[in-house]
Amino acid sequence: MKAWRSQLGAELRLTARRGDSVLLNLAIPVGLLVFFSLVDVLPRPPGVRHPVQFLTPGLIALAVMSTAMVSLGIATGFERQYGVLKRLGSTPLGRGRLLTAKIASIAVVEVVQVAVLVLVGLALGWSPGGPMGLAVPVILLATGAFAGLGLLMAGSLRAEVTLAAANGLYLLLLLLGGMIFPLSKLPTALRDVARALPSGALSDALHGALTTGSSVPVRAWIVLAVWAVAAPAVAARLFRWE
Amino acid sequence: MATAPPAVEAAGLTVRYGSKTAVDRTDLAAAPGEVVALLGRNGAGKTSTVEALEGYRRISAGRVRVLGLDPQERSGHRALTGRMGVMLQRGGVYPGMGPAEALRLFASYYERPLDPGELMARLDLEGVAATPWRRLSGGEQQRLSMALALVGRPEVVFLDEPTAGVDPGGRLAIRGQIADLRAAGVTVVLTTHELEEAERVADRIVIMSRGRVVASGTAAELAAADPGGARIRFGAPPGLDAVALGQEMEAQVTEDRPGEYTVARAGDPAAVARLTSWLAGRNLPLRDLRTGSRLEEVFLQLTAGEEDR
Structure with a gap:
């Protein structure tokens, strides 16, 4: 337990120390939330009066994706390249506890991200409603799906390739994610693809869970659940520790 | 000594990567408290041998034992992690972590760790205690890797090229640590491609070539067995x-x-x-x-x- 707690502390300190992860996990989602709430240029779904109503759930989705996929993938990729994962495998910590410490550190970062985004959203006039408790299982499923994708890259590609691929995927899924503008604005074919991706399903689900008078679409639950099982399973199969 | 079971043992050890045989029917034994050097050129099979003993490499044939346990088997490896110290040929530390933080973290993994501050003093790392790994010199990285291998008070230590890329002062510090381990009864298996290194630190030298052990013994025994005769x-x-x-x-x-x-x-x-x-x-x-x-x-x-x- 002592080893596990120290490992969690180390994971969190390293995350906080990496400028890129602070930028990606906090500065970008908060910045987008503030900017597009105040500068009303983005389309929003019919019936939504203020942009912050749409943007807060969307940017919580972006924050979860940044932490679980991009930040985890890049950090793990470099740890693999530097032989850290290999070396820790021959300590009493072991691979199992290393993995659970990483998962716990993601959860801690997500709690901080959600808290900050909720507070900033509220300050900008966001009034949440709907089946809000469902946001927790939605975020858990999405974290599993994105962590699977991040570890899939980290465990099978070179660290520099993972860095590029994770950032590229981040941009793609941001644009196809319904996070800063609704999926309904996309062309039909693209929208169907977007809804089958974990990013689109996550933002649909969070908009459903956090908006008065709405609910989490069944399709979003199914898409998230499939990704949450499939991505970690493929990652576990293809992951090379060194 | 002759009756004590070996602390480290390999019998008929064979490691293959696809069709390439990296280690071919190698026998090896280190008695408790003995320092054994695997000497050979690059690609001779030294690292594959050591990594099979550490449990990193799947063996294709033969058997390996460390402290009587099988490192290839899950429960054996788990039991060994608290009793063996490992120094990889390179890397093994978080790139953004300095010696003090890395040693404190590794110390937390073990039941009865050494004091990180004392280890840093012994390996002359105090001046760079907070410098991230990626900014340490090659010698400083090797000395930190060595300290991390020792922090858990291991009974067996595996050192893969411990002095590669290390300046003369750092070499002395590392050799001094090996001598201290030997004096404390710790078994050390190290690899090197430098003959002088093997002669200086090891009780016994095992010369490997193309995956096989071609000679072994003390430095004096090996020299006496010169196949070309005396000169x-x-x-x-x-x-x-x-x-x-x-x-x-x-x-x-x-x-x-x-x-x-x-x-x-x-x-x-x-x-x-x-x-x-x-x-x-x-x-x-x-x-x-x-x-x-x-x-x-x-x-x-x-x-x-x-x-x-």
Whole structure:
């Protein structure tokens, strides 16, 4: 337990120390939330009066994706390249506890991200409603799906390739994610693809869970659940520790 | 010593990567408290051997035991993690973490760790205690890797090229740690491609070539077993009449490099007396007179023809 707690502390300190992860996990989602709430240029779904109503759930989705996929993938990729994962495998910590410490550190970062985004959203006039408790299982499923994708890259590609691929995927899924503008604005074919991706399903689900008078679409639950099982399973199969 | 079960043992160890055989039916044993050096050129199979013992490499045939446990098996490996120290050939530390933080983290993994501050002092890392790994020099990285291998008070330590890329001062610090481990009864298995390193730190040297053990023993035993036989070597002015001297010595004389000669016979006192009187008769100076064979030649002969990649 002592080893596990120290490992969690180390994971969190390293995350906080990496400028890129602070930028990606906090500065970008908060910045987008503030900017597009105040500068009303983005389309929003019919019936939504203020942009912050749409943007807060969307940017919580972006924050979860940044932490679980991009930040985890890049950090793990470099740890693999530097032989850290290999070396820790021959300590009493072991691979199992290393993995659970990483998962716990993601959860801690997500709690901080959600808290900050909720507070900033509220300050900008966001009034949440709907089946809000469902946001927790939605975020858990999405974290599993994105962590699977991040570890899939980290465990099978070179660290520099993972860095590029994770950032590229981040941009793609941001644009196809319904996070800063609704999926309904996309062309039909693209929208169907977007809804089958974990990013689109996550933002649909969070908009459903956090908006008065709405609910989490069944399709979003199914898409998230499939990704949450499939991505970690493929990652576990293809992951090379060194 | 002869009756104590070995702390580290490999029997018929074979490691294959696809169709390539990296380690071929290797036998190896280190008694408790013994320092054994695996000596060989790059690609000789040293790292694969050590990594099979550490449990990183799947073995294709044979068996390995560390402290009586099987590192290839999950429960054996788990039980060993708290009792063995590992220094990888490179890396193994978070790139953004400095020595103090890394040592404190690793210390937390073990039941009864050494004090990180004391270890940093012993390996001369105090001046860079907060410098991230990626900004440490090669020698500092190696010394930190060594400290991380020791922090859990291991009973067996595996060091893969511990002094590669380390400056002379750092080498002394690392060799000093190995001597301390030996004095404390810790078993050490290390790899090196430098003969001098093996001679200095190891009780026993195991020479590997193309995946196989080609010789093993103490440095003196290996030198005595020179497959080319004993020699007399000496230095004198260049251009001696090697044919005339050869007739006098009843053996072939060669000038290996200008002013450095080898007589192809054993250096018994009578032979040395003939050589010195021949030189004295011509009023020639003599320097660096040596008899017997050198470990270096044994090593070069045993590993001849291998590509040093």
